[in-house]
Amino acid sequence: QKEVEQNSGPLSVPEGAIASLNCTYSDRGSQSFFWYRQYSGKSPELIMFIYSNGDKEDGRFTAQLNKASQYVSLLIRDSQPSDSATYLCAVKRGYQKVTFGTGTKLQVIP
Amino acid sequence: DAGVTQSPTHLIKTRGQQVTLRCSPISGHKSVSWYQQVLGQGPQFIFQYYEKEERGRGNFPDRFSARQFPNYSSELNVNALLLGDSALYLCASSFSGGQGYEQYFGPGTRLTVT
Numbered sequence: 360q361k362e363v364e365q366n367s368g369p370l371s372v373p374e375g376a377i378a379s380l381n382c383t384y385s386d387r388g389s390q391s392f393f394w395y396r397q398y399s400g401k402s403p404e405l406i407m408f409i410y411s412n413g414d415k416e417d418g419r420f421t422a423q424l425n426k427a428s429q430y431v432s433l434l435i436r437d438s439q440p441s442d443s444a445t446y447l448c449a450v451k452r453g454y455q456k457v458t459f460g461t462g463t464k465l466q467v468i469p
Numbered sequence: 470d471a472g473v474t475q476s477p478t479h480l481i482k483t484r485g486q487q488v489t490l491r492c493s494p495i496s497g498h499k500s501v502s503w504y505q506q507v508l509g510q511g512p513q514f515i516f517q518y519y520e521k522e523e524r525g526r527g528n529f530p531d532r533f534s535a536r537q538f539p540n541y542s543s544e545l546n547v548n549a550l551l552l553g554d555s556a557l558y559l560c561a562s563s564f565s566g567g568q569g570y571e572q573y574f575g576p577g578t579r580l581t582v583t
Contacts, residue, residue, distance in 0.1 A: 363511075393571060402559055402574040403512065447511050454567045456525045457502070459511030 360385050365448050365460035373468050378435040380463050382448030385429070391451040392424055394433045396444045397462065403447055407433060438467045471496065473562050473575030481581045482550050490545045490578045494562030500524075501543040502572060503535055504559040512559055518543055519565065547580075555582045 364383045372378045380394075391410055395403035407422040409415045409431065415422045421434040431450075435442055445462040474493045482488050494501050500519040504512035514527035518537035537543045541562075547554055557579050561572035 391571075395574075402557070402577045405571055405573055408571045449511075454519075454524060456514040456517060456527060457561075457572060458514070459504075461509070461511045 361460075362386060362458045363448055363450055363460035365446075365463045367461060368464040369466045370463055371466045371468055372438050374438060374440060376438050378438045378442065378465055378467070380433040380435070380446050380448075380465065382431045382433075382460055383429055384431070384448075384450045384458075386450065386452055386458075387426075387429065388452045389426075389429075389450040390453060391457075392422070392431045393449040393451070393457070394420075394422060394431075395447040395449060395459075396442075397447055398444045435465075438465075440467045440469050443467045473560055473573055475558075475560050475575040475578050477578060478576065479579045479581075481583065483583055484550055484552060486550050487546065487548045488550060488580060490547075490558050490560075490580075491542065492545070492560030492562075492575060493542045494560075495573060498562040498564050498573075499541055500563045500565055500570070501537055501541065502561045502563075503543070503545045504561065505529075506557045506559055506577075507555075515545065550582045552582050555580060 394407040397403045409422040423432045447462045448460040502517040503515040506512045516535040517525040521537045532548045557577045560575045563570040563572045
């Protein structure tokens with residue numbers, strides 16, 4: 360079982376729709392959860408982080424965390440073509456390393 | 470404020486050579502981590518340094534080494550390069566290495582080994 364699992368996609372959504380990206384993790388002790396956006400050929404850019412169960416909203420982005428189900432998701436409202444990228448889920452436990460998933464490729468169709 | 474900086478941007482080396490990559494963290498950040506990312510994969514953890522001490526090491530051979538300097542900048546060294554070392558090498562900084570502190574990535578160094 361992979362430590363952090365994501366569907367590789369591509370996930371295709373029409374412009375203006377809600378994109379839903381999902382991630383599961385295996386370490387129940389994970390405490391910090393991050394979503395990074397990575398454009399082709401570029402480095403990852405932090406877009407959301409969440410530490411407590413529930414929802415966290417920032418602009419068009421909402422991160423959702425359910426520790427009991429070991430599940431974290433990212434919702435992107437009013438998706439734009441500029442949101443087309445690979446989205447990386449990452450988890451961390453205490454002072455231990457950050458572990459990344461392989462990423463989900465999102466395509467927003469104009 | 471300046472973000473994480475890395476140098477060089479691109480590098481081409483031949484098998485067996487050695488390479489040194491450099492990273493300067495965001496001002497005030499004391500922790501630096503190094504990652505290797507190959508095409509189609511997420512970043513793989515190589516090292517974490519906090520306050521100039523190694524705090525974690527990933528599953529990489531001893532050919533990989535790193536250090537952190539008093540100004541919190543860091544170097545990653547790779548000896549006896551193999552073709553498989555070709556990748557994007559990412560440096561990330563955070564205020565602390567612990568819980569509750571998010572990491573920010575630099576632009577990366579693209580290493581090609583021929």
